Amino acid sequence: MRRTKFAAVLAAGVLALAGCGDSGSSDDNSNGGGGDGAGSDIKVGLAYDVGGRGDQSFNDSAAAGLDQAKDEFDVQSQESEAEDGEAESAREERLRTFADAGYDPIIAVGFAYGPAVQKVSAEYTDVQFAIIDDSTNTADNVTNLVFAEEQGSFLVGAAAALKTETDHIGFIGGVETPLIQKFQAGYVAGAEAVNPDIQIDVTYLTQPPDFSGFADPARGKTAAQGMYDAGADIVYHAAGGSGGGVFEAASESGNRAIGVDSDQYNTADPSVRDAIMTSMLKNVNVAVYEYLSDIVNGEEVGGTVTYDLAADGVGYSTSGGFIDDIVEQLDEYKQQIVDGDIEVPTTP
Structure with a gap:
């Protein structure tokens, strides 16, 4: 069924x-x-x-x-x-x-x-x-x-490519499993649909059977800070509770981050809220x-x-108004995916 x-x-x-x-x-x-x-x-x-x-x-x-x-x-x-x-x-x-x-x-x-x-x-x-x-x-x-996490991730990848000022973005996965690779694959595909030459850094916090990568904000912060220091200005995390550290790194360095699963602009600590550009919603x-x-x-x-x-089982958030200027473009990509004109990959 x-x-x-x-x-x-x-x-x-x-x-x-x-x-x-x-x-x-x-x-x-x-x-x-x-x-x-x-x-x-x-x-x-x-x-x-x-x-x-x-x-x-x-x-x-x-x-x-x-x-x-x-x-x-x-x-x-x-x-x-x-x-x-x-x-x-x-x-x-x-x-x-x-x-x-x-x-x-x-x-x-x-x-x-x-x-x-x-x-x-x-x-x-x-x-x-x-x-x-x-x-x-x-x-x-x-x-x-x-x-279909890859589909929602495609949209926030496109958002990152449309909003980056350095043509350099990043992805942090909590644990390198086939599920989290779906997030990575969609994000990269969306970013490259906008800019085939964009630079995308990718890192995973842990490897199975170590699942602590989903609950280690300190490690998430270190990984994100490394990407920001290397020139990325937007980092998307699919790392559960470790994402809190990604947001801290984005806020402290004056960059942006993309949340996951929930609208994290509304759920994260208020001190980092303005660093959260959008979130990939997984309902x-x-x-x-x-x-x-x-x-x-x-x-x-x-x-x-x-x-x-x-x-509408997956999507993206607009809280904070940071991507209001590109919603029309993102919705065009969404319609192309729904219509089958874009087939989003599920593996990197």
Whole structure:
């Protein structure tokens, strides 16, 4: 099954899971009057990737989708997050803990949960699982929620090439995996569509199985500062929580950065806000919310659901007004991608 969903703008809050490695818990149904009780017997388990809620990026976007579902459907929820450097068995046990406690569905945030979801979903065939950023699981009780990150990255790459004053830009990936290479491939393709001769520096903070590159702002700052010192004036990061360091380097050096996943102009520390030119939007919130909406309403789930430019599943932000003068050009590129006139690569 391959489906496409439409996007919306959602808000985030703060939860945690007791007994699964987090501090605190959230299992009440207070929603400010948003729900009607239709989903009050549904218990959602959300397993975050490294960085968890509060990363101002990927995990926070997933949290926003859960928050809206709690508000609208009165579902119960518990949350847990992966620890940097943890063994595969820890991810498996996190999912089993949810299943044993009666949580159904269970949502795993990030491709790193792929093997764990495959193994645990086979043990709990009566529980529904969803995983973000992995499309390899074909079990009937698993829904794969995936995105065309390369398409959104193409647009911010074009934006960087249109706004650079040095014809020199950069890309920082958190961990060099096929998923993050999609961001790189799209960004480079978009920049080169504008200027085939543009100089693009590329670096990754860590290599698998070391996933700390998604949660190391200091390393992100050092990498970005090196690019700025070498002449780049705009750097795009796909590095999760490490992006905070990229923004610091951009702000301190008087340059610009491009955020990822969320509109980071609105989520990053106010002291670096003016350095964030735009963000590549990856609407994980929409995927989580719509999946839970289907569960609550008894809709069929399973298979692979793809969120692309045609569905507004990815895109770019205009907060701060820094790219208002090039929106028309970016939207022309977007239409060419949607129409199939531009095929964006998924590998560098």
